[in-house]
Amino acid sequence: MTDRLRHLEEEVERLKAGLSQVREEMRVLRQELGRQVHPVEAILGQRGLPILSHGDQSQILFPPHFSLTQLERFYGLLRRYSFRLFLRDLIQFPEGESLEPLSRYCSLPTVRSYLQSMEQLELVEIQAEGGYRLKRRGISSFGPTLEWYVCEIFRREFLAPALFNLRLKQTRSGGDYDVIGMVAGYLVYVEVKSSPPRGVERPAVSAFLQRIGDLQPHMSIFLVDTELRMRDKMVPLFMESLAKEERNPEDWSVERLVHEIFHIRHAIYLINSQKGIYSNLRRCFRDFLSHHKKI
Numbered sequence: 248m249t250d251r252l253r254h255l256e257e258e259v260e261r262l263k264a265g266l267s268q269v270r271e272e273m274r275v276l277r278q279e280l281g282r283q284v285h286p287v288e289a290i291l292g293q294r295g296l297p298i299l300s301h302g303d304q305s306q307i308l309f310p311p312h313f314s315l316t317q318l319e320r321f322y323g324l325l326r327r328y329s330f331r332l333f334l335r336d337l338i339q340f341p342e343g344e345s346l347e348p349l350s351r352y353c354s355l356p357t358v359r360s361y362l363q364s365m366e367q368l369e370l371v372e373i374q375a376e377g378g379y380r381l382k383r384r385g386i387s388s389f390g391p392t393l394e395w396y397v398c399e400i401f402r403r404e405f406l407a408p409a410l411f412n413l414r415l416k417q418t419r420s421g422g423d424y425d426v427i428g429m430v431a432g433y434l435v436y437v438e439v440k441s442s443p444p445r446g447v448e449r450p451a452v453s454a455f456l457q458r459i460g461d462l463q464p465h466m467s468i469f470l471v472d473t474e475l476r477m478r479d480k481m482v483p484l485f486m487e488s489l490a491k492e493e494r495n496p497e498d499w500s501v502e503r504l505v506h507e508i509f510h511i512r513h514a515i516y517l518i519n520s521q522k523g524i525y526s527n528l529r530r531c532f533r534d535f536l537s538h539h540k541k542i
Contacts, residue, residue, distance in 0.1 A: 286408040299414040306391040341381035401428040420457035433465035444480040452488040513538040
């Protein structure tokens with residue numbers, strides 16, 4: 248009995264020593280994880296542009312406690328241009344007894360279907376008498392949610408690290424950047440506009456070009472979430488803004504790549520949502536990489 252007790256005591260001591268070692272290894276691991284930084288944060292820091300903040304979700308349509316399953320479902324819905332148009336109206340009319348205000352760009356059956364999807368995601372309450380109410384209050388624009396979605400496209404579809412809604416320190420032209428990511432080792436900046444072309448004016452384009460000057464990304468994209476033509480307004484706005492900066496028109500011309508995708512020197516791109524945001528981003532990435540091969 249004494250030998251058995253001694254054996255148990257020795258076993259307990261070995262377990263204590265093993266547990267102590269595990270605790271020390273976990274402490275070291277936590278320290279290592281604490282020193283790791285996001286790839287985008289690292290490259291911006293190397294450029295002398297530290298991040299003040301990023302990823303603010305206070306103006307995004309879903310709450311912080313959204314589950315992974317809910318996020319997956321919401322992300323899938325955002326692929327549809329009609330759903331994004333529906334959300335814009337839902338933000339503008341967050342509650343009502345009639346569905347008519349939500350049917351400017353969607354049929355009533357589609358509106359009902361989207362409201363049911365939003366109810367399943369616990370984002371909307373549908374009332375028995377036919378009314379509705381958006382649960383998340385104080386959302387003033389679809390823009391932040393669209394920025395999150397574009398950032399998720401980088402992460403999910405291109406397996407590329409990305410951050411959204413960034414505020415950078417030590418910039419001359421205002422340090423607010425919608426989406427910044429890393430694709431094939433290149434720094435990519437995306438300016439995201441949730442309004443149609445008629446809502447975009449030259450100061451927004453000039454600010455975009457000035458931010459490019461501060462950030463010096465390898466590639467920049469001006470994305471307008473619309474299926475309307477870019478040639479009618481956006482291309483002239485860019486031409487005017489470039490002329491104001493006294494850029495040589497021959498060197499800085501706006502040229503069509505394909506459909507409603509335009510480029511400047513195969514490094515700055517103007518795109519809309521026709522054919523899909525993911526598809527248009529992919530087209531831009533492939534064009535850029537074909538013209539800027541690393542040696």
